[in-house]
Amino acid sequence: MGAYADFHRRSIEDREAFWAEEAQRIHWHRPFDSVLDFRRPPFAKWFVGGEINLCFNAIDRHLAARGDQPALVYISSETDTQRSYSYRELHREVNVMAAVIAAQGVGRGDRVLLYMPMIPEAVFAMLACARLGAIHSVVFGGFAAASCASRIDDAKPKLLVTADAGLRGGRAIHYKPLVDEALRLAQHPPQKVLIVDRGIDTTMQRIPGRDVDYATEAEKHAGAQVPVVWLEASEPSYILYTSGTTGKPKGVQRDTGGYAVALASSMQHLYAGKPGETMFTTSDVGWVVGHSYIVYGPLIHGMTTILYEGLPIRPDAGIWWKIVQEHKVTVMFSSPTAARVLKKQDPAWLKKYDLSSLRHLFLAGEPLDEPTHRWLHDAIGKPVIDHYWQTETGWPILSLAPGIEPATVKYGSPGFPVYGYDLKLLREADASEAAAGEKGVLTIAPPLPPGCMSTVWGDDGRFVSTYFRTFPKLQLYSTFDWGVRDADGYTFILGRTDDVINVAGHRIGTREIEEAVQAHPNIAEVAVVGVADAVKGQMPLAFAVVKDASTLQDTAGIERTEREVMAAVDRNLGAIARPRRVLFVTLLPKTRSGKLLRRSLQALAEGRDPGDLTTIEDPAALEQISNVLRT
Ligand code: ATP
Numbered sequence: 001m002g003a004y005a006d007f008h009r010r011s012i013e014d015r016e017a018f019w020a021e022e023a024q025r026i027h028w029h030r031p032f033d034s035v036l037d038f039r040r041p042p043f044a045k046w047f048v049g050g051e052i053n054l055c056f057n058a059i060d061r062h063l064a065a066r067g068d069q070p071a072l073v074y075i076s077s078e079t080d081t082q083r084s085y086s087y088r089e090l091h092r093e094v095n096v097m098a099a100v101i102a103a104q105g106v107g108r109g110d111r112v113l114l115y116m117p118m119i120p121e122a123v124f125a126m127l128a129c130a131r132l133g134a135i136h137s138v139v140f141g142g143f144a145a146a147s148c149a150s151r152i153d154d155a156k157p158k159l160l161v162t163a164d165a166g167l168r169g170g171r172a173i174h175y176k177p178l179v180d181e182a183l184r185l186a187q188h189p190p191q192k193v194l195i196v197d198r199g200i201d202t203t204m205q206r207i208p209g210r211d212v213d214y215a216t217e218a219e220k221h222a223g224a225q226v227p228v229v230w231l232e233a234s235e236p237s238y239i240l241y242t243s244g245t246t247g248k249p250k251g252v253q254r255d256t257g258g259y260a261v262a263l264a265s266s267m268q269h270l271y272a273g274k275p276g277e278t279m280f281t282t283s284d285v286g287w288v289v290g291h292s293y294i295v296y297g298p299l300i301h302g303m304t305t306i307l308y309e310g311l312p313i314r315p316d317a318g319i320w321w322k323i324v325q326e327h328k329v330t331v332m333f334s335s336p337t338a339a340r341v342l343k344k345q346d347p348a349w350l351k352k353y354d355l356s357s358l359r360h361l362f363l364a365g366e367p368l369d370e371p372t373h374r375w376l377h378d379a380i381g382k383p384v385i386d387h388y389w390q391t392e393t394g395w396p397i398l399s400l401a402p403g404i405e406p407a408t409v410k411y412g413s414p415g416f417p418v419y420g421y422d423l424k425l426l427r428e429a430d431a432s433e434a435a436a437g438e439k440g441v442l443t444i445a446p447p448l449p450p451g452c453m454s455t456v457w458g459d460d461g462r463f464v465s466t467y468f469r470t471f472p473k474l475q476l477y478s479t480f481d482w483g484v485r486d487a488d489g490y491t492f493i494l495g496r497t498d499d500v501i502n503v504a505g506h507r508i509g510t511r512e513i514e515e516a517v518q519a520h521p522n523i524a525e526v527a528v529v530g531v532a533d534a535v536k537g538q539m540p541l542a543f544a545v546v547k548d549a550s551t552l553q554d555t556a557g558i559e560r561t562e563r564e565v566m567a568a569v570d571r572n573l574g575a576i577a578r579p580r581r582v583l584f585v586t587l588l589p590k591t592r593s594g595k596l597l598r599r600s601l602q603a604l605a606e607g608r609d610p611g612d613l614t615t616i617e618d619p620a621a622l623e624q625i626s627n628v629l630r631t
Pocket residue numbers: 242243244245246247248249250363364365366367368386387388389390391392414479480481493495496593595
């Protein structure tokens with residue numbers, strides 16, 4: 001048995017001893033009394049009685065050995081700035097921010113909603129909340145006012161921290177009017193709004209008595225030293241809402257001790273980063289990846305983290321690789337969406353910079369199709385590790401673990417169950433274990449490992465009824481994703497359990513059809529949905545974006561491409577899965593986190609209302625879809 005398989009087995013069979021050891025990676029103010037309290041399943045409490053602070057572990061603990069090492073490097077291709085903060089400087093900034101936040105009446109257990117662009121103050125504010133024992137809830141900057149308002153009403157924050165504006169592709173997005181509108185819509189608006197004025201929106205209005213200017217307050221608190229508030233390990237560190245791809249977002253509540261241990265451990269075993277090195281995660285602080293691997297993970301591990309504001313292709317498609325070269329990045333983390341964007345650019349950009357420092361590139365967030373995986377691997381000449389996780393888990397569920405065993409990548413697979421996860425692939429019908437090569441629902445036998453959500457914020461009942469309802473007798477956590485394991489134990493994700501369509505009694509995952517469509521060399525991106533059909537129950541319908549649009553110039557070209565795509569599906573999956581139509585568009589509707597909004601696509605295709613669109617990236621995509629559906 002391989003080293004990793006042994007490691008994983010020990011994490012399950014000797015769970016408490018395993019995690020007690022991993023817990024030594026962080027600083028405990030008071031040691032825990034017991035490793036796990038699982039007396040009230042499925043609720044798990046890790047490191048009971050231990051006292052800890054995330055901010056102390058991310059900053060203070062490193063001051064003696066790494067005070068002058070860069071902790072945070074802010075790079076904005078939007079404003080063409082770069083600023084570096086050593087651990088000592090970060091400590092100073094976070095203390096000032098903590099003093100300012102505390103002065104607004106925020107203390108232990110209070111919620112603070114952050115609606116911020118990718119600027120250092122966003123990181124300062126997260127760490128400052130952690131220092132104070134306050135619970136942050138970061139809402140992705142740029143979400144519409146209604147999305148922000150519904151999260152405000154759920155979290156009931158005492159304070160909201162924002163900036164005058166964010167920037168995207170050179171365009172300013174004024175945050176303050178959005179925040180004002182959100183506070184008007186909300187039933188439980190916070191008393192105070194703290195504003196970081198970047199000087200972008202020179203017309204910004206302030207509401208006296210409510211709005212507080214950060215620069216003015218920071219001056220008053222210059223040099224402040226704010227003591228850390230030690231929390232019991234299971235006290236919440238933050239609330240983060242899921243992306244809302246499948247419906248109403250769920251408020252994921254994270255603990256403090258288990259999260260710190262899981263992150264410290266993953267930095268070592270999964271990401272194989274070394275203290276003193278640099279990690280570059282291209283996500284946003286508004287997503288779970290940003291929480292875990294822009295902010296807390298790398299800092300807890302004593303690494304330098306890069307905070308990048310901007311697009312992957314501006315000023316040019318070499319910008320990320322230039323960052324890797326200049327900052328000697330050893331660990332990089334991005335998304336399949338970004339990979340597909342880069343794939344459409346001139347490949348020369350990938351050859352222009354020296355990527356020799358880089359050891360691994362990790363991707364997560366949505367399915368990574370095999371052609372893109374292969375392309376990226378070849379282009380950078382380093383292992384590209386797809387790994388699978390959810391906002392709920394806070395760190396990976398399936399991955400390779402190059403910190404334990406060199407990575408042997410299989411294209412299209414995120415690898416093996418991560419240690420700590422007792423993963424089961426179950427037949428939906430009777431909850432029995434699926435055989436190798438057979439599709440099943442990916443489930444986790446509780447206790448969920450450290451780092452995973454402790455509950456749904458303010459609603460224990462919803463935690464149980466949402467996640468543990470698929471197999472209630474067994475009380476297993478459902479990921480709501482399909483998977484299949486091959487003979488070597490590699491797992492492949494086949495899409496979400498609600499993305500299955502039923503064609504004349506055959507159950508087919510839309511992801512499988514998409515993979516088959518993608519086998520056509522001219523398809524850049526595709527979305528398949530099931531639409532109601534009087535005869536067959538449901539029929540697949542494909543919306544595709546082509547790489548080379550010149551093939552679609554006339555009707556003959558369109559028809560030919562459509563026929564070729566259908567033939568590709570026939571060949572790879574069988575005629576039963578053949579889409580009724582393949583419709584060509586230039587843009588697919590996605591959430592702000594880059595995930596396909598299949599439920600809205602399907603609704604439109606069936607002539608229904610597209611539903612909640614507050615998390616959509618570009619509404620123009622839906623207009624286009626409506627137009628092609630009409631014609
Ligand atoms: P909601 O739960 O509100 O509908 P969401 O599931 O999109 O939103 P996230 O927690 O951001 O919110 O996304 C997790 C999901 O993303 C996973 O359940 C899975 O469907 C998909 N996913 C993440 N990583 C991968 C991956 N490497 N391969 C395939 N799918 C992935």
